[in-house]
Amino acid sequence: MQTFATEAIEWPDTAVQLREQVRALVAEHGEGDPVRRANCWTKADPAFSRKLGEAGLLGMTWPKDYGGHERDQLERYVVIEELLAAGAPVGAHWIADRQSGPLLLRLGNEELKRRWVPAIARGEAFACIGLSEPGSGSDLASVRTSARRDADEWVINGQKVWTTGAHVSHFMIALIRSEAGSERQAGLSQFVIPMDAPGVSVKPIIDLTGAHEFNEVFFEDVRLPASALLGEEGQGWRQATAELSLERSGPERYLSSMVLFLKLVRHAEAHPDPAVRDLVGRLAAEAWTLRLMSASVAAKLARGEDPALEATIVKDLGNSYEQAIPELVQAAVEMDLAGEEALARVTAYLLQVSPSFSLRGGTREILKGIIARGLGLR
Amino acid sequence: MNDTRRMLAEMADPLFAELGPGATMERDWPRIEELGLPQLLVSEADGGFGGSWEDALVVFRLAGFHALALPLPEAIIASRAEEGSDTHFLLGAFARSAQIAGALDAALGIAVAYVNERQQFGRPLGKFQAVQQSLASFACEAAAANCAAMGAAQALDRGEARFEVAAAKLRANRAVGIGTNVAHQVHGAIGFTREYGLHELTRRLWQWRSDFGGDAHWSKVLGEAVIARGADAFWPDLTARTDPEQRD
Numbered sequence: 001m002q003t004f005a006t007e008a009i010e011w012p013d014t015a016v017q018l019r020e021q022v023r024a025l026v027a028e029h030g031e032g033d034p035v036r037r038a039n040c041w042t043k044a045d046p047a048f049s050r051k052l053g054e055a056g057l058l059g060m061t062w063p064k065d066y067g068g069h070e071r072d073q074l075e076r077y078v079v080i081e082e083l084l085a086a087g088a089p090v091g092a093h094w095i096a097d098r099q100s101g102p103l104l105l106r107l108g109n110e111e112l113k114r115r116w117v118p119a120i121a122r123g124e125a126f127a128c129i130g131l132s133e134p135g136s137g138s139d140l141a142s143v144r145t146s147a148r149r150d151a152d153e154w155v156i157n158g159q160k161v162w163t164t165g166a167h168v169s170h171f172m173i174a175l176i177r178s179e180a181g182s183e184r185q186a187g188l189s190q191f192v193i194p195m196d197a198p199g200v201s202v203k204p205i206i207d208l209t210g211a212h213e214f215n216e217v218f219f220e221d222v223r224l225p226a227s228a229l230l231g232e233e234g235q236g237w238r239q240a241t242a243e244l245s246l247e248r249s250g251p252e253r254y255l256s257s258m259v260l261f262l263k264l265v266r267h268a269e270a271h272p273d274p275a276v277r278d279l280v281g282r283l284a285a286e287a288w289t290l291r292l293m294s295a296s297v298a299a300k301l302a303r304g305e306d307p308a309l310e311a312t313i314v315k316d317l318g319n320s321y322e323q324a325i326p327e328l329v330q331a332a333v334e335m336d337l338a339g340e341e342a343l344a345r346v347t348a349y350l351l352q353v354s355p356s357f358s359l360r361g362g363t364r365e366i367l368k369g370i371i372a373r374g375l376g377l378r
Numbered sequence: 379m380n381d382t383r384r385m386l387a388e389m390a391d392p393l394f395a396e397l398g399p400g401a402t403m404e405r406d407w408p409r410i411e412e413l414g415l416p417q418l419l420v421s422e423a424d425g426g427f428g429g430s431w432e433d434a435l436v437v438f439r440l441a442g443f444h445a446l447a448l449p450l451p452e453a454i455i456a457s458r459a460e461e462g463s464d465t466h467f468l469l470g471a472f473a474r475s476a477q478i479a480g481a482l483d484a485a486l487g488i489a490v491a492y493v494n495e496r497q498q499f500g501r502p503l504g505k506f507q508a509v510q511q512s513l514a515s516f517a518c519e520a521a522a523a524n525c526a527a528m529g530a531a532q533a534l535d536r537g538e539a540r541f542e543v544a545a546a547k548l549r550a551n552r553a554v555g556i557g558t559n560v561a562h563q564v565h566g567a568i569g570f571t572r573e574y575g576l577h578e579l580t581r582r583l584w585q586w587r588s589d590f591g592g593d594a595h596w597s598k599v600l601g602e603a604v605i606a607r608g609a610d611a612f613w614p615d616l617t618a619r620t621d622p623e624q625r626d
Binding site for chain 1: 379432483484486487490493494504505507509510511513514515517518520521522524525526527528529532541542544545546548549552593594596597598599600601602603604605608609612613614616617620621622
């Protein structure tokens, strides 16, 4: 049994030059506060996103005809791992660049593509994903938000919840029941909904740190043209789940606490301690391994394969790693969590947000179920 | 996998499977020598196979997978470094990482087959979520050990590989803990018997975890190296290890 086929990764020749470009850009326009650098792909900074767009670092792999730059997938991988390792505030465009743009290019009609894709590549249009609903979390096939045909239009009613970035987004790609009376995975479609459409309202949900990252989104008789349907009517489930390898295996699944690891190294430089030294060694070994695993999935995706099982393994291991770091650091170093020292501030912040790491994008239990099925269980 | 490595695997796999944990030097070593495997890393000019560390990974991993009771990895390493030298210790750690990766995959395969077969409460054990989730964790650990061993092999083929081998051995060592624990737990009492072959893998895994540097040794080595370079160098160093040389 070999669950994770390994092979050499061919890193692009441009890797060094791209890293220098990103490092310079982050040094000039990035985030100074170490707490803001933690879990940075939830930190929205539209001005920073526009800088990336101007630098040609968004929509990197997309056709030039749609504002992209026709670079290869691993070149994009180099850029995003650099941004995440540096704690750059990439939250505004993250979902649009990672998922929504590629999905629109793959399935969207010309009108949708022209309207949104070039704007994403410029760092001017941001997206959110409408999946979860009040009665529909891990059990995603139970969505009830409905789309009803009315002559040439669709009329949307219902509610989404836990929608990250809805308040800074320009459009949502939502999974919606388009066939009345349909059950489970059948009768679902994806729609592109402009957030300024009449009848769409966004209500903040404040998280336990006091931050506003996710939202409730309500649809009240929202009227959309026929062209708002993304891909095929009734194929929403297949379309939405096909993108998951892309979403699950990226470097954001293990780098959310990298800034804290680096603070720990900085601390150890000044305060020699065998326990901290050993922890640094162990966490470094894990980071090195996870980077190879994540990049290996990216290389397979770039070749057009769908390494769904490997991607799920990367997310599960990566989330466990980034979630364990704050707890391990707290156990290894005496600190005043309410104090002003950077190490303590980042630890305190990550202790509070890290429970979300094994929830977002598929809970640990759901992921392990997928891995078990991949092993031939169930 | 390229053609050379596929050929190597096709040659070694059936032989190691046949010899396995019951192999003896007197009876079986000549068959290993017949295939020229101890000379895997010796150059063709010197009558060897002229293989790379990625080739060695294939052989070490299969030796681990089949719990081969012959000192083939030791013989292969001995062709590259003198026993007692730092390099020998490092190469030994690499070999054990690869053997651990193979043995974990084998133990995982046995465990999955067992829980799909064994019935309790009127259904196979593999239908129970608690059992599924344990085995999923095991699979993640086996995957990590395999990727780490591959990363170390590639680094050895490029040249300096102290960091990578240290990281791979430490990662593999940690996978041994979870892997052997779950493999035995899902087997129940039968896995604890001499008659059932699981121990041929798990007892070797426990041994290999300590061979050529246990967790404490490699975390100390890695921790010292990372701290000496400093926080600002960590990420640039990590990426420079895999990036192609810049062509001006």
